[in-house]
Amino acid sequence: MQEIFKYLESGDYKFAFFAVIFIIIVNLRNILTFIDERKKRKLNIILEALNSANISGVLEKHLREEVEVEYFRLAHGVKLEKNKIEKLLSLKAFLKxxxxxxxxxxxxxxxxxxxxxxxxxxxxxxxxxxxxxxxxxxxxxxxxxxxxxxxxxxxxxxxxxxxxxxxxxxxxxxxxxxxxxxxxxxxxxxxxxx
Structure with missing residues (x-):
């Protein structure tokens, strides 16, 4: 990291730019793992709440819908409301x-x-x-x-x-x-x- 700052101070931005890109590429697997774990964290919290005995009927229904939304987001990378997901899936079924x-x-x-x-x-x-x-x-x-x-x-x-x-x-x-x-x-x- 100090090498990058030396190149920045000397005005060699090209090397510093490529060094940062190289560092990101080398650490891409760790970065993607971190992002993936952050996405799964919300799902795990919702699943833990569903297993709790303190959840009432209305909240349980809402949390089940949230679980479906989160699974869809993890599978497709897009967060949508449950009714929009159902409409898109029915459109997929119609198009066969x-x-x-x-x-x-x-x-x-x-x-x-x-x-x-x-x-x-x-x-x-x-x-x-x-x-x-x-x-x-x-x-x-x-x-x-x-x-x-x-x-x-x-x-x-x-x-x-x-x-x-x-x-x-x-x-x-x-x-x-x-x-x-x-x-x-x-x-x-x-x-x-x-």
Whole structure:
């Protein structure tokens, strides 16, 4: 760690940046284990409370729902309310394997919860969603080209800009992925209905 501070004080940010990235990569397994244990902690507390004799009927029902939500979050990495989970799972059952569940999860922000029943889901892809998806794709391409040019110039002053650009590309591509998932879901629903 002292070596990193020496490079920072001397102005060699490039080496310090890559050293921090290397340290994170080397310790990634420990970091992921720590995060996983933190996620399981809430589930363990709820399960312990359910085993207690001091839990009343209403609280027990609520805690059982929370257990289902936590198991879903651990399995899929997404925390949703129980009714939303049930709706997405019924949508998966209706589609009968036409679309993988991770794409249905990816499209969840485009699904209208108020107009949802078995066999019918309203997937709202408006004009602004289309414009936003195309903008995200376009800016991602431009930022990737910019990152390539900045890395090619080999100056350590560009590292913060490169870092922000990489984060922006990841965020924009994730939003584009959600849009594509919603588009695929809409097509799958039309083909399942016919």
């Amino acid at each position: 394997g036409r679309l993988p569940f991770h794409l249905i999860l990816g499209a969840r922000k485009y699904i209208n919860n108020n107009e949802f029943s078995y066999g019918h889901a309203n997937v709202n892809i408006g004009v602004f969603s289309i414009i936003g998806a195309l903008f995200n794709l376009f800016t991602s391409i431009i930022l990737v080209m910019m990152i390539y040019v900045l890395i090619d110039t080999d100056t350590s002053k560009n590292i913060p800009l490169i870092s922000v650009a990489i984060i922006q590309v990841i965020f924009a591509l994730y939003q584009f992925y959600q849009f594509l998932a919603a588009l695929l879901l809409k097509v799958a629903l039309k083909s399942a209905a016919s």
